[in-house]
Amino acid sequence: MTSLAKESVALLARLVAHRTVSSDSNLALISDVRAYLAGHGVESRLVPNDDGTKANLVATIGPNVPGGAVLSGHTDVVPVEGQPWSSDPFALVERDGRLYGRGSSDMKGFIACALAAVPHLVAAKLARPIHLCLSYDEEIGCFGAPHAIALFGAELPRPALCVVGEPTMMRPVVAHKGSWVNETRIVGREAHSSAPHLGANAIVYMGRFLVYLDELQQSLRARGQADAVPGVDFDPPWTTVGIGKISGGTAANIVPRECSLTWEFRALPGVDREAIHAGAQAKIDELDAAIKREAAEAGVTLRRYANIPPMAPDLDGPAAKLAMSITGANTPVTVAFGTEAGQFQQAGISTVICGPGDIAVAHKTDEYTTRDQLAQCDRFIGKVAEWAQHPA
Secondary structure, eight states: OOHHHHHHHHHHHHHHTSOOBTTSOOHHHHHHHHHHHHHTTOOEEEEEOTTSSOEEEEEEESOSOSSOEEEEEEOOBOOOTTOOOSSOTTSOEEETTEEESTTTTTTHHHHHHHHHTHHHHHHSOOSSOEEEEEESOTTTTSOSHHHHHTTBTTTBOOOSEEEEOOOBTTOOEEEEOEEEEEEEEEEOBOEETTOGGGSBOHHHHHHHHHHHHHHHHHHHHHTHHHHOOTTOOOSSSSOEEEEEEEEEOSOTTEEOOEEEEEEEEEEOTTSOHHHHHHHHHHHHHHHHHHHHHHOTTOEEEEEEEEEEOOBOOOTTSHHHHHHHHHHTOOSOEEESSOOTHHHHHHTTOEEEEOOSSBGGGTTSTTOEEEHHHHHHHHHHHHHHHHHHTSOO
């Protein structure tokens, strides 16, 4: 094994040991990475959240000129509670050639490879910079990255491209759907179940909204061909609606006063997401007026959050062209899940998704990556460094 491969695995173990579940702070990991970078003479800056409990980290290696590349990864991971792990999820363990640990695939493996490359990047004669961008709160809505992205073109030179290292088995991904998570909340009026006419049943009204969402899904599926994105294929090839969580009611003999629903839709690039949301809001307004006729104090509200923009295919952009030339890929790949790539693209930065690990094992019990995947990523970043040695 090369020293670089050994360093990538060692750094992955170091990163996994930091419990950076989205509900917790990531500052210990960020401090560790910052100290590691400083040890190699690389300065970094922090972009904290509003209360200072989390932070993005941005570092630049090479000349302070435009036209470089961003290596981007999120530091947060999903929870492990309720999952029967075979070993401590926050201690990297190798079994049968697999490296197990929360975040090993999604996506601390990519960050480890990027950090392992730092000494080589520092020593290289870069003609354009390599920027490292580590973010917080990707898993709960990609809330952190935009604050770091805002630095590029303002306080930092604008890069030519960005590689977001989500787990793709090192296949370049050129597009993904955009998602919007929503909460519908209905407040009715409690009453004894023997006199339901004296109450306003929040669950009944939520049932009507669920019927609306089912009809919306059927409509979006039926028009999938019309919404298709030229040049790429999605699975499934339509905009999807997901029902995630519902809660409400107290007992069988009480007309329920409250009911809440968490739902989402994942739209193909080019689909008018605002129009979908406007349709849902119109239905909410209709239900709100109806329940108020039963109980003046009742109401129906729609709150939207976790707005993750889609990533549209840009096969002729510098990011896709570089990634496909490095990997030898000649078929554009898409994914249905959302990433921070759409936010970089929205900022005018050509972006591709390419990283070690398999999304199929992400978020699951005994998440893992492999040494081979890390080695492929090491080679990929090495090729990006070679690219950066040539002037724009």
